[in-house]
Amino acid sequence: MFYSFELEKYLEDLLPPREELLLEMESVSLEETIPVVTPTVGHFLELMVEVSGARDILEIGTAIGYSTVYLARGARKTGGKVLTVDMNKGRVERASRYLERAGLGDLVEIHVENALKYLPKVTKSYDFIFVDAAKGEYPEYLDLISPLVSPGGVMVVDNVLFRGWVVPGAVYDLKYEKMVTAMRGFLDRLNHLPGFKVSVLPFGDGLAIARKCEV
Numbered sequence: 001m002f003y004s005f006e007l008e009k010y011l012e013d014l015l016p017p018r019e020e021l022l023l024e025m026e027s028v029s030l031e032e033t034i035p036v037v038t039p040t041v042g043h044f045l046e047l048m049v050e051v052s053g054a055r056d057i058l059e060i061g062t063a064i065g066y067s068t069v070y071l072a073r074g075a076r077k078t079g080g081k082v083l084t085v086d087m088n089k090g091r092v093e094r095a096s097r098y099l100e101r102a103g104l105g106d107l108v109e110i111h112v113e114n115a116l117k118y119l120p121k122v123t124k125s126y127d128f129i130f131v132d133a134a135k136g137e138y139p140e141y142l143d144l145i146s147p148l149v150s151p152g153g154v155m156v157v158d159n160v161l162f163r164g165w166v167v168p169g170a171v172y173d174l175k176y177e178k179m180v181t182a183m184r185g186f187l188d189r190l191n192h193l194p195g196f197k198v199s200v201l202p203f204g205d206g207l208a209i210a211r212k213c214e215v
């Protein structure tokens with residue numbers, strides 16, 4: 001087994017206590033099996049926005065807005081704004097209500113559309129882009145998103161270790177073979193993407209961080 005639940009639990013225990021609203025969102029995500037980032041990843045996203053000083057932030061995959069809360073909290077510190085995109089209208093309506101309750105509504109714009117249709121129309125560049133939508137579409141997102149990252153900007157991609165199964169030698173159900181192979185291919189491409197410097201971090205479900213070199 002390559003994915004350590006004990007490690008994740010330990011890292012989560014090191015975090016500061018989370019507000020009631022975040023705990024409520026975590027319960028909803030569990031009860032309704034809506035996948036959201038782990039608290040360690042959420043905390044890290046907020047920190048990354050802060051340390052990078054990102055002001056223009058784009059998220060692909062809002063769901064009920066759990067990761068968006070963390071991104072927006074980072075944006076509040078940098079004077080930035082978050083644009084988050086999801087094609088599930090019901091989910092983003094709930095995200096909008098949670099963000100209002102968190103007092104972050106004015107920092108977030110929500111766009112409801114398939115990202116594969118929306119991204120080709122985007123002309124603006126972003127300092128920080130968080131990718132957490134359909135895993136099978138990651139290669140397409142990469143093509144569409146990498147040109148949108150500002151020089152010196154950062155792209156963070158969730159689930160790149162896919163429960164640790166991406167690690168060669170891991171044991172998993174064969175029904176996941178296609179996804180595991182695709183994610184390995186994606187990581188290989190990302191790591192060789194010209195003009196980017198990449199690291200993969202083995203917590204949460206695996207996070208890739210890619211910084212676009214400054215010109």
Ligand SMILES: C[S@@+](CC[C@H](N)C(=O)[O-])C[C@H]1O[C@@H](n2cnc3c(N)ncnc32)[C@H](O)[C@@H]1O
Binds near residue numbers: 037063065091114
């Ligand atoms: C893993 S959830 C996002 C979780 C969220 N980032 C969080 O941690 O709170 C993935 C979301 O991506 C959305 N999604 C999947 N494919 C998409 C696409 N092509 N365009 C827009 N949204 C998409 C789904 O509707 C779903 O709500």
